[in-house]
Amino acid sequence: MRKNVTLKQIAKELNVSVSTVSKALRDNEEIGLETREKIQAFAKMYNYKPNSIALSLRNKSSQTIAIIIPQIVNHFFTKVIQGIESVANERNYNVIIAVSNDSFSKEVINMQTLVNGSIDGFILSVAKETLKLKDYHHFTETISQGVPIVLFDRQVDEINCDKVIIDDEKGAQKATEKLIETGCKKIVFVTTEDFVSVGNLRKKGYRNALEKNNLSVDETLIIKVKDVLKSDEIESFIFNELEKLTQYHPDIDGLIGVNEFYTITAANFFKKKEIKIPDEVSIIAFSDGVLPKYSYPSLTAVSQHGDKIGETAARLLIDKLEGITQEDYHQTIVIETDLIERDSTK
């Protein structure tokens, strides 16, 4: 176990001072060419690498941005990371990722261990528990210490910072309108329970579209999947609900799900019942994921453009870090959703 060689060691070995070595390695003209070359050769031989920790301690900056996401096994979040990475690399920033696992305390700990000089700024999506506790002191503290934050997706009004959000309402509205345009009259909406804000916004969009087109909003057509359900219980729950629903309403001709799992499960129900997609029911998923794309028939989907969200967030953050935008000027950018038409709609 040979430790990394330091300036000091090189200095000693070559009988010069530490500052001479430092200057020589940065090719400072002050140092005589001969000495410079000698030192550089020696450094290369011993594979000298500046210690990044010491550098950040000194410079209070590290050209590194940290992402904190609630979950790592999640296609949307990983897409966002990909977007951040691409912009960050372009602009010469490193990226490190930490996971809060939707826990308040892990979010706090992650921020604290990262905040002291080792990173220059944060891009993050708020943990569920934090949302529930409404305790945002770690965010405000970080910001007041001069470390900028960009929030994405799960946003919080009380925090004053740059934000990148999705237009959930409009996305759902577009989806619903698409179904209506292609002749659907009785559209099921599969969503989460009311307290989840994203689900609510999407439901609102669904309602808007129905009302705008003079279709009545039938509450019984809205399936709310219980939050407590474990992933292997969701299928039978949705199957049951759809079973009941199709008995009452044999004329159901459309369905929208607020995430890819609910939607594909619903689609599977119809496949099992040998109800033809899209001839008898049209289906649209809210999703950035692979499920709708590889489903058969493939599912029309509302894409949230995770990568674009990431790119935008990275741009906002780096612009702030480099003083391109003012410290106290905060913007909220809305990334529009797109309807990706596939084979589950007419």
Place this chain on the structure above:
Amino acid sequence: MRKNVTLKQIAKELNVSVSTVSKALRDNEEIGLETREKIQAFAKMYNYKPNSIALSLRNKSSQTIAIIIPQIVNHFFTKVIQGIESVANERNYNVIIAVSNDSFSKEVINMQTLVNGSIDGFILSVAKETLKLKDYHHFTETISQGVPIVLFDRQVDEINCDKVIIDDEKGAQKATEKLIETGCKKIVFVTTEDFVSVGNLRKKGYRNALEKNNLSVDETLIIKVKDVLKSDEIESFIFNELEKLTQYHPDIDGLIGVNEFYTITAANFFKKKEIKIPDEVSIIAFSDGVLPKYSYPSLTAVSQHGDKIGETAARLLIDKLEGITQEDYHQTIVIETDLIERDSTK
């Protein structure tokens, strides 16, 4: 922008020395109770947080482990991360993640920026480009600096360290045997080009099973998906190949794909042709992902247990960091695959 308060500032404010403050905050008995309490109260008021950078510079340790993965939008890798997180949290280690994007230089840079004291060890899967270049100096250097590495999935014989790998050959063999047991005689194998080691190992397992059961290995039944193909070209490639294949061999009755995308695409081909799964063709996917699970019919799959791989890797690393295992004792742990039977096999 109020900066974080430091020991020095507290000391000045309270007219004591820095070391008194430091000791007081660590509740050192040396300091008089009164002084201690005064300092602690003051520190709390000003929300003192030790600077983690300074700490790691001093301690050369940070209770943090770094994961470097080739891709972030990848269900398997995120599953591994989840496994690592769970063990690391249990044993009081922080985890940070970096992405090499399958690039050699990004892998090197990531390691260099992280290695200097800011992290205690690495868990990583080697970038494709590194594998191609066969340049492993950054690994050996890191190890020789006393920073342990655990390799997972994409392993390299030349590097001397702990490893966690998947038994790809056996997994493929089990899958093939399952098909044979249920009556399949003509089994298509959809794989990558030969230079990808994982694909090769799986092909070997496929062959083993056929030979063991006295079935001839027909090279024309092996579809090699070209590496250069972009994701939206893969579908038509596989469809074409299968079209040709089913013409020549109308009696094809089984298929195995080396990843979930190839497999589900093949499955979609049969669905389109209205060839019944599993009545006419049985299908098995190599996959840890969501696609086989939510497909209709759901696909039998060889699970690689990403979470377990992560847990094992984390355990190996932390045991080494804490001196529970010897520095120069390296083990390679093989995580067995499991066949998860679903509806695409009989």
Place this chain on the structure above:
DNA sequence: TTGTAGGCGTTATCAT
């Protein structure tokens, strides 16, 4: 009981 000094690795400033 409290304080001083040195060191972790680096660089900028100010001598020599």
Place this chain on the structure above:
DNA sequence: ATGATAACGCCTACAA
């Protein structure tokens, strides 16, 4: 052209 020193924030052995 080179070197000494201080500073970033923290901790600890040792001195007072």
